[in-house]
Amino acid sequence: MRARRGWAWMWMFLGSLYFFIPLLGTFLFSLHGKRGVLSFAAYHRVFADPHFLETFTFSLQMAILTIIVGLTLLIPTVIWIHLRAPWAKPIVETCSLLPFVIPPIVLVFGLIRMYSSPPFQIVSSRGLLVAGYVVLSFPYIYRSVDAGLRAIDLRGLTEAAQSLGAGWGTIMFRVVLPNMRVSLLSAAFLTFSIVIGELTLAVMLAWPAFGPYMAHVGRDLAYEPAAIAILSFLLTWGLIGLMQLASRSIGGQSSTLGGTH
Amino acid sequence: MAFLDLHGVVKRFGRNAVVDGFTLAVQEGEFVSFLGGSGCGKTTTLRMIAGFETPSEGSIHISGTDVVSVAPNKRGVGMVFQNYALFPNMTVRKNIEFGLMVAKWSSAEIGQRVDEMLTLIHMEELGARYPHQMSGGQQQRASLARALAVRPKVLLLDEPLSALDAKIRERLRTEIRAIQKQTGITTIYVTHDQEEALSLSDRIVVMQSGRIEQVGTPFEIYNRPATPFVASFIGNLNILEATVVDAALGRLSVAGQEVFAAGPVAAGPGVKLSLRPEMLSLEDRPEGANSLAGTLTNIVFLGSIVRLAIGIGNREVFLDRFNTPHLALPAVGTQVSINFPREACLVTEPDPAEALAGVLLAKGN
Numbered sequence: 001m002r003a004r005r006g007w008a009w010m011w012m013f014l015g016s017l018y019f020f021i022p023l024l025g026t027f028l029f030s031l032h033g034k035r036g037v038l039s040f041a042a043y044h045r046v047f048a049d050p051h052f053l054e055t056f057t058f059s060l061q062m063a064i065l066t067i068i069v070g071l072t073l074l075i076p077t078v079i080w081i082h083l084r085a086p087w088a089k090p091i092v093e094t095c096s097l098l099p100f101v102i103p104p105i106v107l108v109f110g111l112i113r114m115y116s117s118p119p120f121q122i123v124s125s126r127g128l129l130v131a132g133y134v135v136l137s138f139p140y141i142y143r144s145v146d147a148g149l150r151a152i153d154l155r156g157l158t159e160a161a162q163s164l165g166a167g168w169g170t171i172m173f174r175v176v177l178p179n180m181r182v183s184l185l186s187a188a189f190l191t192f193s194i195v196i197g198e199l200t201l202a203v204m205l206a207w208p209a210f211g212p213y214m215a216h217v218g219r220d221l222a223y224e225p226a227a228i229a230i231l232s233f234l235l236t237w238g239l240i241g242l243m244q245l246a247s248r249s250i251g252g253q254s255s256t257l258g259g260t261h
Numbered sequence: 262m263a264f265l266d267l268h269g270v271v272k273r274f275g276r277n278a279v280v281d282g283f284t285l286a287v288q289e290g291e292f293v294s295f296l297g298g299s300g301c302g303k304t305t306t307l308r309m310i311a312g313f314e315t316p317s318e319g320s321i322h323i324s325g326t327d328v329v330s331v332a333p334n335k336r337g338v339g340m341v342f343q344n345y346a347l348f349p350n351m352t353v354r355k356n357i358e359f360g361l362m363v364a365k366w367s368s369a370e371i372g373q374r375v376d377e378m379l380t381l382i383h384m385e386e387l388g389a390r391y392p393h394q395m396s397g398g399q400q401q402r403a404s405l406a407r408a409l410a411v412r413p414k415v416l417l418l419d420e421p422l423s424a425l426d427a428k429i430r431e432r433l434r435t436e437i438r439a440i441q442k443q444t445g446i447t448t449i450y451v452t453h454d455q456e457e458a459l460s461l462s463d464r465i466v467v468m469q470s471g472r473i474e475q476v477g478t479p480f481e482i483y484n485r486p487a488t489p490f491v492a493s494f495i496g497n498l499n500i501l502e503a504t505v506v507d508a509a510l511g512r513l514s515v516a517g518q519e520v521f522a523a524g525p526v527a528a529g530p531g532v533k534l535s536l537r538p539e540m541l542s543l544e545d546r547p548e549g550a551n552s553l554a555g556t557l558t559n560i561v562f563l564g565s566i567v568r569l570a571i572g573i574g575n576r577e578v579f580l581d582r583f584n585t586p587h588l589a590l591p592a593v594g595t596q597v598s599i600n601f602p603r604e605a606c607l608v609t610e611p612d613p614a615e616a617l618a619g620v621l622l623a624k625g626n
Contacts, residue, residue: 160347162334
């Protein structure tokens with residue numbers, strides 16, 4: 001028994017080495033920004049570059065808009081499918097896989113062709129970029145919301161609320177959404193991480209986003225990309241930490257999180 | 262018009278009618294159970310009263326108002342679900358408050374009403390608990406309190422006890438009836454459990470394949486089943502094939518032995534003779550009682566009762582006896598005779614479908 005546990009720890013240790021050594025290497029490399037000494041010089045330079053903050057803020061705004069639009073579009077849709085149109089489930093599920101099958105480059109050329117001439121000349125609007133991002137994050141949002149709804153007894157809860165006199169607004173905001181908090185958070189964070197790093201759409205539609213900035217820095221500089229990689233890693237883990245915290249504060253609901261990944 | 266009135270209600274899913282011609286008048290304060298096996302349409306009927314399903318035909322009136330086109334949240338109907346359906350993000354108190362808050366009661370009134378409800382279900386101490394911190398029985402009591410808090414006109418219970426274990430089920434059953442009597446609320450109770458229906462209801466509606474088989478008091482349903490289905494569905498029943506010797510005298514023949522029914526029976530070659538196991542005895546044959554000879558084939562001990570199997574012709578008849586420490590039973594294999602009063606004979610015509618099958622079979626031969 002003890003020997004087996006020893007083996008388990010050893011595999012765990014090897015696994016974490018596999019994961020952490022490259023990270024450690026990147027981190028150490030990022031500290032070599034000044035010749036001969038270990039320093040945070042590369043990080044200073046990243047933060048000092050006005051483009052860093054500019055592009056990050058832009059992508060942050062786009063991410064928030066994408067989350068709002070995506071959730072507003074998909075929550076009612078998925079609830080509708082669960083309650084009234086279960087037959088539509090395979091159709092929507094297939095659609096949700098399309099962004100995996102169709103490369104973003106194809107999507108963006110389609111968007112450009114479609115929307116660069118009248119009657120829809122909106123190729124340079126932020127709305128089109130957000131719309132594209134919503135398509136890219138569709139699978140993640142759909143799956144999170146679907147898992148969240150599956151984890152609760154949606155029909156039972158809505159019917160109970162209806163029999164107590166509640167209308168749809170009350171049912172959504174007092175009963176359904178609070179019980180899906182964890183899966184909605186996970187949908188939001190997944191969307192966030194997709195949009196923050198997205199390259200193709202932003203480049204092709206010519207927006208000063210964080211993805212193209214990272215690609216640009218990676219091409220031209222040595223230590224700064226490593227610093228940015230570490231920063232984005234910390235940001236991602238920070239968000240996952242927040243997700244865990246939120247799930248724990250709900251208590252007894254943490255299982256929902258497991259279902260979304 | 263009755264307080265809750267269903268008239269000619271039909272519900273079709275596609276071509277299939279799951280509820281067919283359901284007509285029932287429920288008086289104010291009455292406790293009515295819908296009893297039947299799965300797929301008999303009892304839950305669909307309940308859901309039509311609640312407004313979660315729309316009838317394909319027919320009308321539903323609650324205290325004089327036609328509610329067919331009224332949304333579920335405007336019907337004033339309280340519902341208790343099999344799986345409780347408590348809001349997981351709210352404490353018991355908040356759950357009970359929910360309906361009152363929607364109805365815009367003042368906070369003082371809400372506080373008072375919630376306290377009242379917690380007292381009613383004996384859960385004064387548990388108001389701050391979340392659903393997942395409570396047992397199934399406690400959750401179902403909370404869900405009952407939540408439904409009753411808003412003072413609905415009709416209370417609907419959809420198999421509320423079937424997810425609970427036997428002991429709690431029995432206790433909660435008594436409690437539900439007590440609360441119903443105390444509040445005087447008109448109640449519809451859906452169940453597949455005949456014991457629940459018999460012990461709780463003022464009246465029982467026995468359903469099969471979307472149709473009402475019989476409506477009556479538990480006493481009537483048990484002792485005077487109107488159809489072979491009701492007879493076989495309620496209680497344990499021995500069903501024997503009998504041939505009619507003299508319809509007017511109620512004289513039948515069972516496996517070559519003569520039996521008299523309490524009154525005239527339907528004329529026809531064959532009928533079904535149903536006998537409740539508890540109506541049969543091995544001893545004391547009163548004057549004029551029936552008697553059938555057979556062989557004791559098996560004895561099954563069931564706790565408070567002992568069930569004896571007796572072979573008569575090619576059928577086995579079960580006979581129940583109360584278990585006592587001094588119970589002396591004949592050995593398996595002995596010849597015995599079972600005695601029963603004429604009133605114990607429930608004589609029904611064979612099912613039309615079965616009769617038809619019999620005819621076809623006869624033709625085939």
